[in-house]
Amino acid sequence: MRFLILLVVFMVTLSAKMQVAVTFPYIEQLTKVIAKDKVKVSLLSRGDWDPHFVVPKPSLVSKLRNSDLLILNGASLEIGWVPPLIGSANNPKIQKGGKGHLDLSQYVKLQDIPKSVDRSMGHVHEEGNPHFGVDPHNMIPLAEVIMLALSLHDEKNYTFYKKNFESFKVHWQKKLKTYDRKMQKCRGMKVVQYHELFNYFLKRYGITSIDNLEPIPGIKPNSKHALKLVNEIKEQGIKLILQDVYHEHKTADFIAKNTGAKVVELPHDVGAIRGTGTLDRFFDMLVGRVCN
Amino acid sequence: MQKILMISAVTATMLFAQESTQESLAQQLEDKKTKSAKGSSFMPDISLIMDVSYNNISFDEEGHTEHLEIPGFVHGGGGHGHEDHGHTSLAGEDGFNFNYAELVIAASVDNYFDLKGVFHLTEDDFEVEEAFATTRSLPYHLQAKIGKFKSDFGYLNNKHRHNYNFYESPLVYQALLGDHGINEIGAQLQYVVPLPIYLMAGVELLNGENEQSFGTDAFSPHDADEDFVGIDEASRPALWIGYLKSSFDLAGGTVLAGVSMAQGDSRIDHLEDEEGAHAFSGETTLYGADLTYKYYFASDHAITWQSEYIYREMDGTKYIPNDTEDAWANQIALDKEQSGYYSELIYQHDKNWRAGVRYSALSQNDITANSTIQDMPDDMYVTSAMLEYNPSEFSRLRLQYNYNSSLYDEDGDKNNKNEILLQFNYAIGAHGAHAF
Numbered sequence: 001m002r003f004l005i006l007l008v009v010f011m012v013t014l015s016a017k018m019q020v021a022v023t024f025p026y027i028e029q030l031t032k033v034i035a036k037d038k039v040k041v042s043l044l045s046r047g048d049w050d051p052h053f054v055v056p057k058p059s060l061v062s063k064l065r066n067s068d069l070l071i072l073n074g075a076s077l078e079i080g081w082v083p084p085l086i087g088s089a090n091n092p093k094i095q096k097g098g099k100g101h102l103d104l105s106q107y108v109k110l111q112d113i114p115k116s117v118d119r120s121m122g123h124v125h126e127e128g129n130p131h132f133g134v135d136p137h138n139m140i141p142l143a144e145v146i147m148l149a150l151s152l153h154d155e156k157n158y159t160f161y162k163k164n165f166e167s168f169k170v171h172w173q174k175k176l177k178t179y180d181r182k183m184q185k186c187r188g189m190k191v192v193q194y195h196e197l198f199n200y201f202l203k204r205y206g207i208t209s210i211d212n213l214e215p216i217p218g219i220k221p222n223s224k225h226a227l228k229l230v231n232e233i234k235e236q237g238i239k240l241i242l243q244d245v246y247h248e249h250k251t252a253d254f255i256a257k258n259t260g261a262k263v264v265e266l267p268h269d270v271g272a273i274r275g276t277g278t279l280d281r282f283f284d285m286l287v288g289r290v291c292n
Numbered sequence: 293m294q295k296i297l298m299i300s301a302v303t304a305t306m307l308f309a310q311e312s313t314q315e316s317l318a319q320q321l322e323d324k325k326t327k328s329a330k331g332s333s334f335m336p337d338i339s340l341i342m343d344v345s346y347n348n349i350s351f352d353e354e355g356h357t358e359h360l361e362i363p364g365f366v367h368g369g370g371g372h373g374h375e376d377h378g379h380t381s382l383a384g385e386d387g388f389n390f391n392y393a394e395l396v397i398a399a400s401v402d403n404y405f406d407l408k409g410v411f412h413l414t415e416d417d418f419e420v421e422e423a424f425a426t427t428r429s430l431p432y433h434l435q436a437k438i439g440k441f442k443s444d445f446g447y448l449n450n451k452h453r454h455n456y457n458f459y460e461s462p463l464v465y466q467a468l469l470g471d472h473g474i475n476e477i478g479a480q481l482q483y484v485v486p487l488p489i490y491l492m493a494g495v496e497l498l499n500g501e502n503e504q505s506f507g508t509d510a511f512s513p514h515d516a517d518e519d520f521v522g523i524d525e526a527s528r529p530a531l532w533i534g535y536l537k538s539s540f541d542l543a544g545g546t547v548l549a550g551v552s553m554a555q556g557d558s559r560i561d562h563l564e565d566e567e568g569a570h571a572f573s574g575e576t577t578l579y580g581a582d583l584t585y586k587y588y589f590a591s592d593h594a595i596t597w598q599s600e601y602i603y604r605e606m607d608g609t610k611y612i613p614n615d616t617e618d619a620w621a622n623q624i625a626l627d628k629e630q631s632g633y634y635s636e637l638i639y640q641h642d643k644n645w646r647a648g649v650r651y652s653a654l655s656q657n658d659i660t661a662n663s664t665i666q667d668m669p670d671d672m673y674v675t676s677a678m679l680e681y682n683p684s685e686f687s688r689l690r691l692q693y694n695y696n697s698s699l700y701d702e703d704g705d706k707n708n709k710n711e712i713l714l715q716f717n718y719a720i721g722a723h724g725a726h727a728f
Contacts, residue, residue: 049590049591050590050591050592053591053592053643054591055546055586055588055591055594056725057539057541057546057586058490058537058539058546058548059489059490059539059540059541059546061484061490061539062484062487062488062489062490062491065433065484065486066486079725080725081725083724083725084724084725084726087426088435088484088492089484090430090433090434090435090482090483090484091433091484092428092429092430092431095428095429096400097400097403098429106325106326107324107325107326108326109326110326119684119686119720122684141324144324145321145324148317148320148321148324149321151317152314152317152318152321155313155314155317158313158317218684218685219684220643220644246590246591
């Protein structure tokens with residue numbers, strides 16, 4: 001009898017799925033690629049939102065409360081909304097320093113690290129630019145980190161996760177070859193962008209971002225800066241203005257009208273634009289829209 | 293026997309193997325960290341917030357502003373009541389106001405606790421607004437807090453002033469809880485209930501000092517004889533608070549709802565007042581209900597409707613001192629049943645612009661003294677409208693207009709106040725993000 005009870009308890013524990021909370025859609029995709037149906041993944045934001053300013057809704061607290069693992073982008077990208085959520089989830093596992101707190105930025109070589117920071121410089125991140133999720137070459141290393149973290153929590157499925165990672169790796173290496181080939185012809189191109197959202201992607205493919213529509217990070221464009229951009233774009237013969245989905249489009253349209261440069265709306269994450277519901281489609285669109 | 297030995301051996305090997313896989317996985321993960329990620333600083337988050345305003349105040353009856361009161365709630369309007377407290381009077385201060393500077397220092401103590409200190413600085417005073425430790429790793433989804441902190445009673449009580457949507461707290465808060473709300477020394481325990489929706493239950497045990505509703509200090513007339521029997525102090529902690537808060541998504545927006553209760557001893561000492569000196573000893577219970585609905589068109593484009601209702605029941609004895617004899621001149625059995633509410637609508641256009649209106653009223657003012665119903669007004673209200681421009685997340689300019697119809701003069705007539713406020717608020721340093 002006792003054995004039976006133990007067995008039941010054992011079965012229940014086995015069948016209880018591991019719960020993982022992730023801050024952004026690209027992390028959700030990577031996690032699902034590795035974990036398939038072995039874990040329950042809760043996404044805390046949406047791909048078409050400004051990743052800096054997700055609203056810390058208490059309804060998100062209930063997702064964090066029961067999570068065994070929280071995977072975040074890090075580098076202060078979520079500083080405005082994840083800390084208050086963690087603060088009220090009463091879940092020691094996912095606290096910073098806890099076993100279930102995985103900060104992906106710690107596994108990426110960050111770029112644009114400022115030599116000094118001051119608020120007069122706008123919304124700068126002292127750790128460096130946190131938008132590394134737009135570089136397709138970061139996906140395999142990040143998938144491996146997620147695979148290791150999942151295995152650490154759920155060791156009995158280590159071989160399963162490892163196998164899924166290996167097949168993702170093979171698939172993604174093929175994708176990277178295609179992307180690298182397609183992007184080859186755009187090497188040396190010059191662009192302007194709204195916010196320093198696509199730096200990792202642009203640097204990867206030798207594209208120079210001359211200036212941003214924001215005069216400084218996090219501050220709205222003004223007419224003086226827009227006129228300066230118009231001159232810059234004319235002087236340097238820039239063809240593309242990279243626009244994200246969550247900032248206003250008026251400034252970009254104004255500059256385009258006065259320069260002849262083209263505005264392209266780019267997805268910054270999975271699901272930012274219709275038709276970018278998976279990692280493959282997201283990067284397909286990013287590559288296709290920057291370089292065609 | 294042999295079987296058992298074998299099973300043990302196999303189990304041990306398996307356990308050992310498991311252990312080593314764990315270690316190797318952890319090591320692999322650690323090795324993947326980039327160098328720059330490994331160091332971190334031990335410097336706590338330090339921030340300073342400064343708030344100044346230009347206030348333009350006018351009254352319907354400019355000659356009758358010396359003895360303003362909110363009858364049955366707040367008296368001593370000329371500012372003579374609480375000199376030691378340094379608060380502005382009900383009349384307010386015309387011209388430039390240095391409202392406060394707030395210094396916040398916060399960091400993790402260790403793996404088990406976080407510590408936060410909030411220091412409220414006015415021109416002449418340094419107050420510990422909050423200083424508390426919070427647990428990080430209690431089991432069973434519990435979190436405890438100890439120190440001096442703003443209670444989680446209601447919706448607005450735990451918010452700091454720079455996080456308000458208007459210049460000041462609403463009339464019902466000022467009338468029932470005073471300028472600082474329930475801000476007390478004590479302990480708190482909160483539990484997040486395991487449900488798919490957010491549900492949090494909390495209890496607090498606090499000393500119980502509040503200028504409007506609670507208090508524990510003994511009192512007697514200041515020139516009383518030694519053998520005069522005054523009122524003993526209440527044993528501390530004297531204030532219990534409990535609440536339930538829930539949140540869920542509804543029709544594309546988010547609902548946040550809560551019910552709260554606070555019960556404690558009241559010792560309210562106004563024996564030093566120049567006019568109408570008195571004191572009160574008894575028990576006070578507060579019931580609060582709050583409801584917030586936020587709808588987001590985008591993360592920086594939203595509309596919020598927020599309302600709160602508070603009911604107060606005070607039961608005790610009012611003591612009137614006597615100038616000539618060392619005995620109470622009068623003792624009155626006092627029973628107050630009062631309530632008020634506020635409701636506000638805030639529209640956030642983008643990161644820079646916000647506008648809002650608020651209506652706050654005291655709608656119930658039932659007072660009986662020695663079983664006789666008192667004739668008290670219950671038509672006090674304040675209407676406010678504000679427009680905000682936030683050049684960045686760290687600076688704010690706010691223009692606000694208040695029509696304050698809650699003040700009565702010494703003749704028992706209403707004296708309406710018009711206020712135009714231009715408020716400047718700045719923050720520097722590392723300041724943790726605010727909760728919803």
